[in-house]
Amino acid sequence: MRRSLALTPESDGKAPSTPAAPRSDWATIAKLLPYLWRYRWRVGFALSFMLFAKLSNVAVPLLLKSLVDSLVIKPGSAASMAVVPLGLLVAYGALRLMTSLFTELRELIFAKATEGTARSISLQVFRHLHALSLRFHLERQTGGMTRDIERGTRAVHSLISYSLYSIVPTLIEVTLVLSLLAIKFDAWFAYITLAALVLYISFTIVVTEWRTKFRKQLNELDSVAHSRAIDSLLNYETVKYFNNEDFEARRYDESLEKLRRAQLKAQSTLSLLNTGQQLIIATALVLMLWRATVGVVSGTMSLGDLVMVNAFMIQLYIPLNFLGVIYREIKQSLTDLDKMFGLLEREREVADVPGAVELAVQGAAVRFESVNFAYDKTRPILRDVSFEIPAGKKVAVVGPSGSGKSTLARLLYRFYDIDAGRITIDGQDLRGVTQSSLRRSIGIVPQDTVLFNDTVAYNIAYGRPGASQDEVEAAARAAHIHAFINASPKGYATMVGERGLKLSGGEKQRVAIARTLLKNPPLLIFDEATSALDSTNERAIQAELESAAQNKTVLVIAHRLSTVVDAHEILVLEAGRIVERGSHEALLAQQGTYARMWRLQQSGGDQPVPALQA
Template sequence: MQRSPALPATQSASPSAPQKTDWATVAKLLPYLWRYRWRVGLALLFMLGAKLSNVGVPLLLKSLIDSFAVKPGSAESIVVVPLGLLIAYGGLRLSTSLFTELRELIFAKATEGTARSISLQVFRHLHDLSLRFHLERQTGGMTRDIERGTRAVHSLISYSLYSIVPTLIEVVLVLSLLAIKFDAWFAWITLAALAFYITFTVVVTEWRTKFRRQLNELDSVAHSKAIDSLLNYETVKYFNNEDFEARRYDESLEQLRRAQLKSQKTLSLLNTGQQLIIASALVLMLWRATQGVVARQMSLGDLVMVNAFMIQLYIPLNFLGVIYREIKQSLTDLDKMFRLLEKEREVADVPGAAELRVEGAAVRFEGVSFAYDKARPILHEVSFEIPAGRKVAVVGPSGSGKSTLARLLYRFYDVDAGRITIDGQDVRAVTQASLRRAIGIVPQDTVLFNDTVAYNIAYGRPGASREEVEGAARAAHIHAFISATPKAYETMVGERGLKLSGGEKQRVAIARTLLKNPPLLIFDEATSALDSHNERAIQAELESVGRNKTVLVIAHRLSTVVDAHEILVLEAGRIVERGDHESLLALQGAYARMWRLQQSGGEAQALERP
């Protein structure tokens, strides 16, 4: 399939991606359907039964009309024969509907199961992708692609199995009957009309595809801007930029409006051309049938049958343009969702990766170098050790690489050089699941799910009892606050936890980590959003929890790390000083300078010093 013209960058637009044919996309879908193959086969049998019943209706209608022309016979023959035909006619109509409903009933499980399997696989794969991918993504555009891709599975199966294949079967049956019962001209006229119709539909729809694709890309752009703006509601308010955001969104909507108008114009052209071809073929067929009736080569019933055949045949063909367009669009949408599955996993388990065996959770960074962007290195040959059951703190100015240490330990990224080990095991050689089970973190920027307080605390250990959740909340000094709210632990925290203050969110994060109770803890400015009173209380609790555990503390406030067994001073990605609090003060270097500034109230200047 060809890609649309250059558009504003979105996650859904991937101009650099290699082109793929529609058949390649279908080939990827088939394995998901194969597990329901017996349902597919049964559905095709019911569909064939429905079409045979449908084709039989005009034949019975012909017999019904011709029965009125029976001259010899009694009143009984005039009444009984049409009555039998009428009952048969009704039976065929009922059979058509019955077989159609049975087909849909049998195949519904296959359709829904296939959509579920693909959506779940994409969801799991997105969680397996690296942090880099998620930091670069545009959530609105990506979720739109997934939504359209899931819908495309239903549309593709529905249109192909319920519209295209049945129509092809009916065309073959009708052409065969016309050629056998009448002269070949009926079949040739029908075949020629079908050829013109399909050719015109395919050519025009292919031409229209680029407009449809552009329309979808612009829809994703507009959706992404709206979602991004609403997620950053407070920032918009802080800077009084409601009108600016409205103008940005309106620009996207205007581009979308123009694309929709262009798409509608081309659709009108397609529909008009289709109707012209159908009308011409219908006139030719009826003219031919009328000539046959006049020449007494055909009965009045034959004329009615030909007309009924044409109506039955052209009604589904009437929608062929729409169906073909929707199938093409469904293939495009499905291809976009499959492309998400093709995104490379930057961080993946090596073949045969073992489970992490935690004996004491001793951590070693050995000559670690790392850069998010090769042009801007973050860490330069960083080496240090956190002995089992010990506490090591990392301090330094913003941008020195402190939080990067935690991300590498969690293996959100792989190191460019050197290695990181836990109890002598390289983190790249063990499974990510076992590695992350062994680590708990209280991040500096706490993000909560839009759910209850209880859910967010219990997220540290899904399945924990209410008593355990409340115990963790007490340890994090947030139980009293939660209990004072009208709904207590069932209080909703809002999108990203915005209904809670920064300190409340941080205490929920602390409770969540305490509930997890892992052997290795990371505190990344764990108390930065708390007031002095609560900070001291929680600091004491964290010290108690961290006893006999391996702890990495990332801090700006030096007063929170004075009890660390070792303090590392990081500047520009290099360790410039190391030692305990007293020895670092005695050095009269970078650490002592930051300590004096913080003690004199100049913390901000110390942290921003290059």
């Protein structure tokens, strides 16, 4: 079953942290600033170009005023008419060009900062997610989490773009226009403009804050619908097995219906916001033009002044007209970015201790010393488990499902930290060494093999990235899958499909065996390594595994006892406790749990593999 569907208790009392409460917008911006700081010179140049662009833009109405006033020609001034407007027209065109030029230079200079910041944050989140514990990944929903990361990355672009390209330029332009209106005309022009701006911005902020809850609900429902669709498609075969296409469609439609209602509510509140904004803008524009018209009629203002005031208002209110959208997008971007930063702040349940050292492997002798562990504190999994795997020896663990066998492998990989006791390799406590060096030294063939949606060659070479094609093929031969791969039309370039679904269970397991053989670590874990193979292939591959395990320390987790009869020691695990231990012959002689399991399997036709008999 996919991890996104794992039924792991949420309230297990074990996770060290819970998702942080949403931070304030300023706190989110403060988290973003260090990423931008490395591009501070580019930010400075971009702001300079933006200032030049706005100065050019504000100069356009001033020049337009002079152009209109120059058209009021006195008799006998034909030469003046021929020269002055032509020069003003050229200057007008030059200012328009400079506005566009400086704007494009700003975007060109700052593009590297925007893309670099988005890349840095996305990479950091990706690395952090891989560093989080297995518990987090068992509880997460893949679709929703990837949606959060996607929106968070997009939010970086939106936030920088809207703030640097819209909010800051508009504030600069408003300041310049208010100053010019107050200086050139009576203060009422500035008062009307300022009052309209204050009312517009206040209305926008109040209504947008009110709408934010609907937008958040919309995003949550979008993530739920996306997660359901992804989970259903990833489990395509299961849906088909149980003939549940209609059931899945109904579940998805329920999510879509909730999403539709949320979208309608979001759209209706957006219409209310836009209507209110237009009413404020229209009222202010009428008042400004009315005062300018009165001034022209009374002779205190020229026709060019009227044109200039109108041009200023148009230039000012066009960007303000989008302020509601911009503010909403910035708020949404901050929310999305906060969610992604929230992922970054999820504490690592399993982390390297300060001063952790590299694991120094000598013989790879493994010791479990009085180990206690529970995924959920109310249900212990391992109880006072102690055993040793001597260097270069093989120890097998058998027992019923749910007894804790696979948990031993997870603890050895340090996917979880134990509650009590100690696990060592060559006398080194696993909690005192780096996880990277520990996992470099271990190879595993899991019972449930999941492959990447890539080629067969890629999946085998994943055991040791950078391995040559000859090494990949040698590992495939050892895992008895080379002939099958060569028989495929594309050979090693054959795509295996999502999670390897184009391959059979046995083929996937042989790919897993091949990549573990390619890794060639000193410590091996075989977790039902041949469970998906037929008897013929099992015998052949078991012999290869035995060959690969020579002079290595091996932990075998098995249900079929016939595959572990040659183990140095066999541990019988029941309800998290070792109830029997010894060699195959010694355990049979005890006539206990192991002997009973052996007789049961033999009567079922599970004969020992001859090559592995003691």
